[in-house]
Amino acid sequence: MRSIWKGAITFGLVNVPVKLYSATEDHDIKxxxxxxxxxxxxxxxxxxxxxxxxxxxxxxxxxxxxxDQRVMITDEDLQALPSEKSREIDVVxxxxxxxxxxxxxxxxxxxxxxxxxxxxxxLLRRTLEQTDxxxxxxxxxRQKTRLAALRVxxxxxxxxxxxxxxxxxxxxxxxxxxxxxxSDRELKMSAALVKEFEADFEPEKFSDDYQEQLRELIDxxxxxxxxxxTEETFGDRAAEEEGGEVLDLMEAxxxxxEQSRGGGTAAEDEAQDEAEDKKEAPKKKAAPRKKKAG
Numbered sequence: 170m171r172s173i174w175k176g177a178i179t180f181g182l183v184n185v186p187v188k189l190y191s192a193t194e195d196h197d198i199k200x201x202x203x204x205x206x207x208x209x210x211x212x213x214x215x216x217x218x219x220x221x222x223x224x225x226x227x228x229x230x231x232x233x234x235x236x237d238q239r240v241m242i243t244d245e246d247l248q249a250l251p252s253e254k255s256r257e258i259d260v261v262x263x264x265x266x267x268x269x270x271x272x273x274x275x276x277x278x279x280x281x282x283x284x285x286x287x288x289x290x291x292l293l294r295r296t297l298e299q300t301d302x303x304x305x306x307x308x309x310x311r312q313k314t315r316l317a318a319l320r321v322x323x324x325x326x327x328x329x330x331x332x333x334x335x336x337x338x339x340x341x342x343x344x345x346x347x348x349x350x351x352s353d354r355e356l357k358m359s360a361a362l363v364k365e366f367e368a369d370f371e372p373e374k375f376s377d378d379y380q381e382q383l384r385e386l387i388d389x390x391x392x393x394x395x396x397x398x399t400e401e402t403f404g405d406r407a408a409e410e411e412g413g414e415v416l417d418l419m420e421a422x423x424x425x426x427e428q429s430r431g432g433g434t435a436a437e438d439e440a441q442d443e444a445e446d447k448k449e450a451p452k453k454k455a456a457p458r459k460k461k462a463g
């Protein structure tokens with residue numbers, strides 16, 4: 170891997186020199202736009218709206234337009250900004266790990282020690298582990314000030330950039346305002362389904378089905394030509410994956426539990442629950458009989 174940034178983590182008087190690496194990569198198959206009649210590649214050109222000429226990259230500049238005025242912003246202008254010149258990852262505060270909502274997570278980076286001794290790096294890593302804290306940091310990368318969470322993953326300090334607070338939209342849906350009644354039976358059945366699917370998360374068990382199927386289709390077309398159809402490649406799989414009958418919630422839960430267990434036991438458990446509920450219900454005392462007049 171090639172580092173994309175060099176700087177230092179700083180908090181108090183502590184300085185930890187580090188190199189920054191992208192922690193993720195994109196494996197999606199790249200498709201080009203082509204002319205459907207002859208297969209020619211579609212190219213997009215950067216043309217000037219005034220003279221109609223194609224403009225090479227070296228002559229493309231940035232500008233801000235407020236509707237009335239336009240000002241040019243050069244690379245030198247951007248590089249001269251104090252935030253862009255800074256090569257420090259400033260720790261703002263240390264917060265409990267569970268207080269950082271995953272909805273704020275953006276791109277992940279790895280940090281590698283960038284000094285002869287990794288003692289300061291290891292000290293910070295162990296401190297975060299022992300205190301179960303995440304460091305909230307600010308730094309500048311690619312002409313933008315970033316907010317990020319500094320945490321530990323597999324003995325490596327990881328930097329996870331965060332959205333700013335005003336970038337996360339508030340979820341307001343009228344459909345969630347209406348009152349919904351959930352029965353005890355529905356909750357029991359739903360909990361039983363969750364229990365059947367309990368597991369430890371192992372990311373390597375999962376794969377991108379769409380990309381695998383796209384690769385399969387491309388390989389088939391490369392082998393047999395463009396006329397080779399999707400139906401020939403996948404058969405009835407596409408039809409099988411389309412939606413089936415519509416079930417009510419309880420029936421869907423019951424069938425799901427039965428399917429996960431191999432069938433039969435969910436209905437038996439439901440009957441047993443009903444029997445137990447009847448036993449727990451308070452029994453009504455019989456009214457005393459009136460004695461007949463002698």
